[in-house]
Amino acid sequence: MPSAIRCTLLLLLFSFSCTKSGGTYGPKADQKHAVLRQEVSQYGITWTFDKPALTGQFVTGDWWVVGPVQVVKITPEPGPAAVDTSAIRINHWNDTSLKPDTRMRNGSMIVLKAGYSQGYDSRSGSFREKDAVQLPLELAPNRSLISSISNTTLPVDHFIKDLMWDNEKQCQVVMKTAAVLTCLDQVPPRDAFRPPYAGTEKPLFRAQDVQWEQLPRLQPAGEIPSWTEAERYFQRPWIDHILSWSQQELVPNENQPNYGREYARLVSLASLMVLLDVPRARKEKLTLQLIQRGIDLHGLARVGGYWNEGGGHSSGRKWPILFASIMLNNPELAQLPETAVFHEDTQTYYGTGWFGQKVLWQMIIHHGNRTPYEEKHPSQWEKWDKTSEGYRTCCNASAWAGTALAARYLKAIKLWNHDAHFDYLERWMRENDPYADARGTYPRPKAETTTYDPFVTAMWRAHRPQAPAQERAGNPRKWVLRGNQWGWEANPQ
Template sequence: MKKVKKDTNCISCLFFIFIILGCYQPDNKNNDNEEKNNLCNTYQSITRHGITWSFDKEYTAGQFVNGDYWVVGPVTIISITNFYHNYGFSPVQGQDGSMINPGTDTSQGYDKSLTSYKIELNKSYPNGLPISNTNPLVLEINQSLVSSVSWLYDSSADTEPGCPAFNNGTKTPRPALKAASVLTSLAFIPPSGSFRPPYSGADKTVKYNETQIQADILKNLDPSGISQIPDSADMEADFERVWLDHVNDYLGSYVHPSENIPVKNGYGQYMSMKIGVAFLLLNLDYTKLPGFTSKKTLLNEMIQLGIDLTGIADNGGNWPSNGGHNMGRKIAIIFAGAMLNDTHMKSAGTWTTSFQEDDSTFYVSQADVDRTHTALWKPDLRYCTAVPYESSDIGLPEWGIRHLVKPLSDNKHWDATYRDINGSGYAGFVLAAQIMGFKSLWNHDALFDYEDRWWSLTGGTHNEQQIDDFTQSMWNRFRNDYKPVWIK
């Protein structure tokens, strides 16, 4: 009996030593620390990008490889605050909301000014009252808490500085959110170098680590002669924060936080263009770019984006064809899968998930010709006249605003509504996919051939839509190096 007791104590001692060593962080308990050190410590509060979660006691916590925090739960939260509201405005109940394991429909619990708001989803008010010592929020194991910061205002003319323009339809800023951060509660300390599990859904399995990265997939293209190469630090800052994208379809643009997704109006076209720029930049030879050091930070950020988007898709999320809202997500998923050699993410080309760029592009068939020669044909005529498909168009790579679900809206007219927005939004990520060899994984050749066609007819400028100089220069320099190139 004594021997058994002695062994048990030794095991306990070893476990205790493991915890202490695993959580060691030299002389640093500043919980405003934003360094991505992946080490852990004990904290009574944690701050990430200006949002602070305060606890009832100290808990073991640390950072994932992208800098977001994990905590060994369950954890009792007694306040959620932020440093953003310093301009005479104060949030009211229904602003600065938080969600746990957010879903993928059109509902959200962040900001009550939007019709998509559901009070029961806002976890910042347990029992309908503000979080406090006597009314805490318990974040259980395997839960992600997404806390947000709302833009505050009294009217469209009286707002916090930097507030986006108001949307005429909602009479609110677009987006309505300024910032958001994620805190993940786990059962155990994750291995150093781990990626954060997706914030959407209930599965918080820590599956991926930076030791799995197959960075040789990235090319080192000669940047000589390329115009307006973006600064790597600026691009890293653009993807450092969580890209909150779980609210379905166009309503998502209203809760794409301005500080997290720094594009005009939280609009999908601009998100897609920025994603394309990031992937193109990662494929340049940094050693030939003064001031550029390592690809590691941006690489990890783009992998994390792909992991998060996968979590959304796995929980029923979609990015259906709808104007300019939902393009550019698929490449991040395939990229993360390729980098981590993850079969599930690499197979995104076979998923039933809707991706706008795929749902909108097709090869003209006899059915399309027939459809546009019937009385049922109802093309979108907001900015152009109706042009039907003819037998001579069969096999042509083409685009339709909602082709997969509403082919009667297709219109061959070159100025068909949103054709210019989609063509410009696709270019960067389509080229990046070609460069990294993702076309076969993508499993939708019509997209690639259509973008070649679009570029051949526009040179990157279509109506008022213009590709940024960097993407345009990259396309002109490298597109012909990756065959085949569609030519009519």
């Protein structure tokens, strides 16, 4: 039988027999949803199979394929570079995670666990040859193939350069873009989200289950950011499985921010935009994208992901998970392993600070383990205490306010399970200063009371006073160092 006829018969047979969670769906609905293709493309990346396979796209646009399937070609072709034209720069800490190395460009990998290595680009010190996919690849069901395009020169324009100040509009990252191909054992529902790209569990969540009534309808305050730009920021997968600051010089600059401060800023902006009193059609795409981000992060947390790197690297990962749990009415999404600790929680705790403040900030790690410093008077601060204070004012709370406000309006303080985070934001954003006299000759930092994003600041001013009262977690904890091991201890308020 000619192959074209055989493929047509296979597609018709499959259309009548495939099922989805909750029932059967027939050929009329799925002839266009599931199509036999020998190759699929996204963001400049093409995957070619040895023969036609059933393929389609999730609600967020990412591709799926029914497998097992043999991937025989990936374009651009992964492999060594003929020459290395990277102009690698040393940062102000006299660091770089990059090195001249031509072994791999445009690499692909299957991420089974979050960790410290990758197979995309050998210029990063995190590169391991064993992580790089070799072709032909037998792609099994319940596996996700992440493929990339490398930058040929450095530095490159920052993904969100329009939000950045001049000296950060370009960044030193070796990946340009990445896309995810998910292999399943059957055709998913038409409205399915892409399952998490990490691990072998591929749960299918559906857009029909989104609880749109959970979103309040807040009046806009300040100038609303561009919806088109916001949707573009969240369009592509954010590759987040490298548990190290080195991802700052790795992750694709056309997909995502490469620093936690901007990661959290974008999540804050999007989280408040979807709470606005605008037609559902206007905020639907951004809401689905934010849910997809939460699904990916939940999947990473289940396979060892954690985000408590020092400075400002790891912000913004917790709220998308909780948002997805609330919007999909799926409590299991918010049930995270104890290993999944988050930047906003490890850095905030209760105590008595030098001017009388009762909720404090700490930098837990940066070129070594760091100790709390806000209890000490600034006249006693040592070098790293001063550095910690610099990171407190430049890179953290100024990016957290939007998600904290969104969490209040979705009544998620208890779900968040770290009250100090919210109390610290109250301290940061409070316009009057009850401690002015106690500060003496050390005035309140100018960065406090505001954020980097005027829309977030305006929304806080307009809507924080009316945020609904709600139950708190009542489980105060502090992230502490015991010997050589970090962990939680009780931290009474």
